[in-house]
Amino acid sequence: MGLDRRNFIKIAGLSTLGLAGKPAVDAIARIRLPEEAPLTAKRWAMVIDLRKCRENPDCNEACIHACHKVHNVPDFKNPKDEIKWIWEERFEHAFHDQSQEYADESHRELPALVLCNHCDDPPCVRVCPTEATWKRDEDGVVMMDWHRCIGCRYCLAACPYGARSFNWRDPRPFIEEIEPDFPTRMRGVVEKCTFCEERLARGEMPACVEACDAGALTFGDLEDPESRVRELLRTHFTIRRKPGLGTQPSVYYII
Amino acid sequence: MLEKALSGSRGYWIWLAVLVGIIFIGFLFWLKQFHQGLMITGLSRDVSWGFYIAQFTFLVGVAASAVMVVLPYYLHNYRAFGKVVILGEFLAIPSVIMCMTFIFVDMGQPFRILNVFIHPTPHSMMFWDTVALGGYLLLNLLIGWTTLGAERKSIPPPKWIKPFIIISIPWAVSIHTVTAFLYAGLAARPFWMTAVLAPRFLASAFSSGPALLILLILLLRKLTDFDAGREPVQKLAVIAAYAMSVNVFLILMEVFTALYSGIPEHSIHLKYMFVGIEGNMALVPWMWLSSILAVFTLLLIIPPKTRRNEAVLAVACVTLFLSIWIDKGMGMIVAGYVPNPLGEVTQYFPTVPELLISLMVYAVGALIITVLYKVALSVRASVA
Numbered sequence: 109m110g111l112d113r114r115n116f117i118k119i120a121g122l123s124t125l126g127l128a129g130k131p132a133v134d135a136i137a138r139i140r141l142p143e144e145a146p147l148t149a150k151r152w153a154m155v156i157d158l159r160k161c162r163e164n165p166d167c168n169e170a171c172i173h174a175c176h177k178v179h180n181v182p183d184f185k186n187p188k189d190e191i192k193w194i195w196e197e198r199f200e201h202a203f204h205d206q207s208q209e210y211a212d213e214s215h216r217e218l219p220a221l222v223l224c225n226h227c228d229d230p231p232c233v234r235v236c237p238t239e240a241t242w243k244r245d246e247d248g249v250v251m252m253d254w255h256r257c258i259g260c261r262y263c264l265a266a267c268p269y270g271a272r273s274f275n276w277r278d279p280r281p282f283i284e285e286i287e288p289d290f291p292t293r294m295r296g297v298v299e300k301c302t303f304c305e306e307r308l309a310r311g312e313m314p315a316c317v318e319a320c321d322a323g324a325l326t327f328g329d330l331e332d333p334e335s336r337v338r339e340l341l342r343t344h345f346t347i348r349r350k351p352g353l354g355t356q357p358s359v360y361y362i363i
Numbered sequence: 364m365l366e367k368a369l370s371g372s373r374g375y376w377i378w379l380a381v382l383v384g385i386i387f388i389g390f391l392f393w394l395k396q397f398h399q400g401l402m403i404t405g406l407s408r409d410v411s412w413g414f415y416i417a418q419f420t421f422l423v424g425v426a427a428s429a430v431m432v433v434l435p436y437y438l439h440n441y442r443a444f445g446k447v448v449i450l451g452e453f454l455a456i457p458s459v460i461m462c463m464t465f466i467f468v469d470m471g472q473p474f475r476i477l478n479v480f481i482h483p484t485p486h487s488m489m490f491w492d493t494v495a496l497g498g499y500l501l502l503n504l505l506i507g508w509t510t511l512g513a514e515r516k517s518i519p520p521p522k523w524i525k526p527f528i529i530i531s532i533p534w535a536v537s538i539h540t541v542t543a544f545l546y547a548g549l550a551a552r553p554f555w556m557t558a559v560l561a562p563r564f565l566a567s568a569f570s571s572g573p574a575l576l577i578l579l580i581l582l583l584r585k586l587t588d589f590d591a592g593r594e595p596v597q598k599l600a601v602i603a604a605y606a607m608s609v610n611v612f613l614i615l616m617e618v619f620t621a622l623y624s625g626i627p628e629h630s631i632h633l634k635y636m637f638v639g640i641e642g643n644m645a646l647v648p649w650m651w652l653s654s655i656l657a658v659f660t661l662l663l664i665i666p667p668k669t670r671r672n673e674a675v676l677a678v679a680c681v682t683l684f685l686s687i688w689i690d691k692g693m694g695m696i697v698a699g700y701v702p703n704p705l706g707e708v709t710q711y712f713p714t715v716p717e718l719l720i721s722l723m724v725y726a727v728g729a730l731i732i733t734v735l736y737k738v739a740l741s742v743r744a745s746v747a
Contacts, residue, residue, distance in 0.1 A: 187407070187408070188407040188408070189402055200706075201707060234486055235549070237489035239482050240478070257472065259473075260469070262545075265551065265700075267551055268550055269551075270408075270704050274411060275471065296400055296470070297471055353551075
């Protein structure tokens with residue numbers, strides 16, 4: 109049987125593909141292409157119904173875990189190096205200036221979910237010396253570029269909500285299970301919640317909203333009068349964190 | 364002129380060797396920090412700026428204080444400063460270099476620092492601070508080198524240098540003003556958000572800088588043949604006395620506004636500094652020490668009788684310098700973070716590696732000032 113040059117290359121090529129191909133195909137298969145049209149809005153906002161959070165005390169854990177898992181947020185198990193995108197804060201801390209001592213203990217200690225407020229006028233964006241964090245014009249999401257961030261931590265000083273975390277050490281060994289869909293970070297850069305902009309682009313709701321079975325988290329377009337968030341804001345008394353600072357947070361709370 | 368730094372006494376070389384040794388040790392720790400990240404410092408999510416940034420803030424003041432000799436000499440033709448003006452300029456140069464190094468070692472990604480220039484962002488005060496410090500360094504290098512070069516040739520400095528000297532005066536004020544703006548514009552940190560911060564920074568700069576300069580002049584008199592004479596020392600002492608009085612006055616203004624208004628967000632940080640919160644008292648002894656030293660300094664430096672005694676003056680300069688170093692280099696940055704914007708208290712303690720890296724930066728400054736002063740004094744000796 110004559111094996112000419114042409115056939116040799118063919119066979120060699122196919123065998124190479126056979127050897128290296130499986131992982132490559134797997135890797136490609138893991139990349140999720142947008143199945144649906146991206147979700148868009150003029151101004152993304154979130155309404156958190158703390159009454160529902162109180163009724164389902166174990167539920168916060170689920171949405172926090174959902175967020176931290178899909179975003180490769182490490183768990184160092186110590187508060188010094190801690191990184192968090194969304195977390196529970198006692199009401200008296202989350203609403204530092206609106207707490208009163210005669211409230212029922214359960215009310216003061218009511219766990220409130222807190223996250224980046226995606227402010228209309230974000231102080232973190234104002235101070236960043238490299239525009240590594242910026243407010244997206246089209247939908248108001250406050251974004252982060254982990255490749256441009258120099259790690260000066262000026263934004264941590266400027267954020268009135270403590271929403272930003274810094275990678276004091278290499279986070280990768282502390283990620284429970286690496287999610288291939290989302291980048292991991294390196295030491296020395298700042299990170300925070302980005303309203304799941306990568307999921308919105310795939311037509312999916314933010315991970316925390318999706319994980320919330322109690323219906324406590326509502327996400328939608330603030331500029332659309334027909335949206336669910338606008339309806340909630342119309343029909344309920346809502347508060348925001350530190351409204352007096354003029355940052356105009358996009359996260360609202362029903363108490 | 365730099366070749367003058369290459370010949371010196373045994374003591375000179377031993378001193379340089381000690382400094383290089385300290386720099387080497389600190390550098391090893393910096394490599395560790397670069398490798399492992401800022402986790403080796405005491406910084407945390409809640410107190411995210413600490414010893415490095417505080418030293419930076421303090422040293423901007425020392426750098427700016429050169430204007431206290433430049434202004435009387437060049438604008439008012441105050442001849443007595445003729446011998447010390449170069450010492451002031453050559454103090455500013457290592458101070459700015461130390462400032463820049465402290466910023467560099469504080470960065471999470473130090474080798475991306477040029478992003479500040481690649482993506483210039485005028486709405487960030489940090490961008491302006493970089494511009495202000497860089498410009499000030501260039502101005503002082505240019506002015507110091509040109510005037511000393513002229514002195515070596517026994518000719519008056521060239522006319523073209525004069526505009527640069529004039530510009531360097533408001534520029535010196537600007538570096539500490541913009542540094543104050545880094546902090547004073549943050550709604551998240553009520554402790555720093557005070558209009559009096561920039562004036563306070565300037566007052567503390569214009570007292571601690573001249574105090575250091577007096578100590579350096581007295582040291583040079585002891586160690587070398589160079590004697591600046593009595594008059595410039597006394598004049599600097601008067602400047603330091605006025606500036607320190609203004610500094611203490613401005614601190615008391617802060618205390619009044621915070622405590623009389625009673626707004627918790629403003630008073631809670633002072634409470635943390637001077638009495639502690641819920642048993643967290645890391646800064647308490649330091650802040651009281653700083654206050655006591657400040658009062659002690661004023662008692663020594665204001666009465667002409669004690670001020671004119673150079674031995675007493677030297678003590679006053681040491682206590683003045685320490686008082687302001689504790690206030691700016693330890694207290695004011697950290698206190699802005701405690702409690703955090705959510706009212707939670709996390710304390711901060713610098714770690715040994717963090718302190719050794721800081722020591723390295725100070726050793727770099729000491730090395731540069733030694734070489735620069737050596738050059739300046741050698742040039743002067745060869746002319747005389």
